[in-house]
Amino acid sequence: MIDLQCNTKLAGDYKSKSQIARILTEDWCGRTLYCAACTSDRLHQSTANTPGLDFSCNSCGETYQLKSSSRYPANRIVDSAYSAMISAIRSDHVPNLLALHYSQHWSISNLLLIPRFSYSESAIEKRRPLGPNARRAGWIGCNILLSKIPPSGIVNVITEGIVVPKSTVRNAFQKMKPLAGLRPDARGWSLDVLRVVEQLPEKFSLADVYQFEVELSRLHPGNKHVRDKIRQQLQVLRDMKYLRFGGRGDYERI
Ligand SMILES: [Zn+2]
Missing domain, CATH: 1.10.10.10 (Winged helix-like DNA-binding domain superfamily/Winged helix DNA-binding domain)
Known part of the structure; x- marks a missing residue:
């Protein structure tokens, strides 16, 4: 079992479960994650509050965005603003996505990697605008639909608590890499x-x-x-x- 709990002191006075999850998972990833694109065994956490960028590789420059959830990402990953996502895809500036699924007891159940060249506009679902009473009324978010990504473009890094070998993950990333050479x-x-x-x-x-x-x-x-x-x-x-x-x-x- 990959336990996050040993570091719960990091979460300090936070009460919100999603804030605690963010701190614990980012800490775990900062200590544990490696680059799938090169041989670097470390990723560096970006400065807090950098929009849409959580980790990067100092060796090859690949960027990774972490999405954590207590629900398994069976169909979709909730992402941020729809228009920003579409323009990032069109200008080829999307990060590699990491979808981490943690259990109620703060252990990591699953971790998926979606290389940045594995998802296109076809996989982006526009959400309904936030209602008039929302703090950001009218704001439109998006979901990433896993069913619209080729199965080989969704790479298992951890499956039901079992860590997939690094070499398998890196091979899967390289298998999709030729697509990076195409215009978006x-x-x-x-x-x-x-x-x-x-x-x-x-x-x-x-x-x-x-x-x-x-x-x-x-x-x-x-x-x-x-x-x-x-x-x-x-x-x-x-x-x-x-x-x-x-x-x-x-x-x-x-
Ligand atoms: Zn790298």
């Missing part, structure tokens, strides 16, 4: 087609991918040639070694 608008398409392909059996046909045409059209309403785009993206994924083309219009995931 192009990457959105590649991620959506990769997610579809990862839902199919290991060997599949073009017709199998075309079954998702309506869903992909909804995610990209400006594109009128979705089938052309699907074929183009299958080539992109092949060039990145996620797929191999068979002889007769069939495909295989690698």
Whole structure:
């Protein structure tokens, strides 16, 4: 069990459970987390109150944002302002996300890593504006929908209290890394087609991918040639070694 309680004195006089959780989990991560992108075994906690940035790697410069919750992030991760998230995605300035799930008894149950190039606008859900009585009335937040991220873009770091080996985490990060080389608008398409392909059996046909045409059209309403785009993206994924083309219009995931 990965116990946070040994450091509860850090939480001092805080009474709010979410504030205590933030302090304990950030402390644990500061002592324990390593960089998934390089061989550095330490991450540095950023100065308090830096918006949207919690940890960074001094060796490679990757940034990580920690989201802690007492609920398992089964479907979505609550994030901050919708407009800020969309502009960060479009300008390729999103951090790697760490979704930490702690138990009622202050132990770490699960930790997911979502590399920054694994999520696109397709995964961002706009929340309803805050009501007129809220302190920030009219403010619009967002959720990150895990179901709209390719399964290989969601990396387990801790699963039900069991720590996944560093090398496995780093390999999973590197597997997604070729997507970092794409422009953010192009990457959105590649991620959506990769997610579809990862839902199919290991060997599949073009017709199998075309079954998702309506869903992909909804995610990209400006594109009128979705089938052309699907074929183009299958080539992109092949060039990145996620797929191999068979002889007769069939495909295989690698
Ligand atoms: Zn690093």
